[in-house]
Amino acid sequence: MNSTKRIQVRLNGKDRDVTSGHTVQSLLEAIELNPLAVVVELNREILDRNRYSDFDIREGDTIEVVHFVGGG
């Protein structure tokens, strides 16, 4: 993260500007989500939560962050 360059991603259905240089792990931390309490899909691929740091966020990525809610 050596610059303040910003990239655009689609996060949970909304276009967002984020600082470049994030991994999935650091992005979750930046938006104050507990990485262990969510499941992440990056460009339709479900990620192993032990490897969030291995995945870089790139311009145009589609990221879905889901969790369990009440349901029947």
Added chain:
Amino acid sequence: MTTTDLRATPEVSQGLDNPLEIAGVTFTSRLIVGTGKYTTNQIMVDAIRASGAEMVTVAVRRVDLDRTQEEAILHHLNPQEFFLLANTAGCYTAEDAIRYARLARAAGFNEFVKLEVIGDDETLLPDVQATVEAARTLSDEGFKVMAYTNDDLVTALRLEEAGCVAVMPLASPIGSGLGVVNPYFIREIKRRLEVPVIVDAGVGTASDACVTMEQGVDGVLMNTALAAAEDPVRMAHAMRCATIAGRLAFLAGRMTSREIAVPSSPRVGMLD
């Protein structure tokens, strides 16, 4: 009153009933409950405890990033205390249901999924073709699929063939509270399948749960009947009792019903 009293189902320990076994996991309660639509999380937790259910259903949804409130169900419900059954509710295609199931499994609790593929928005009746297709794919991937379906015997047989660990025909449409509209087909499905049959959706009140269990099925799953009751916790107690009552009545074997009266007291020995 403590919650541990409620969780125990004495009927099993007394030898009056066997535990419910689904894909090698045993449950003493034959009641499975949902976690949706409660007015508060505290009422939800209290009602679920009162119901005695060990398995509870949850849904997979996007985290709402604009809200600071903690909506995650696991914030309120301890996954050590309950067996979580993630559903694919809201999915209208096999592809979507498979995607949701995979996301749920990635949460790391278990391999079980309540497969639900809706085919019609108005009745929320299942798309049985898509359900069978998704059941096959997910079973091949090692999922333990519990499939929500209609009360059609042939579909139930196909779901069993597809590898489902439980088949879950509806009593009546989701959230309708109409009770068991077709007890005959529920019994037929139970008679023909080897995997557990759990009636899912449509129960409105305690008598519906009782009638459901009297058909001989292995369990009953409900959500709205508790969440939409005026007093969900009291209704949960009632459902717990009704599920046990219906089950024991089935196991006991009811008397033959007849159209004529038969006195219970002797006809002889009457005074002149």
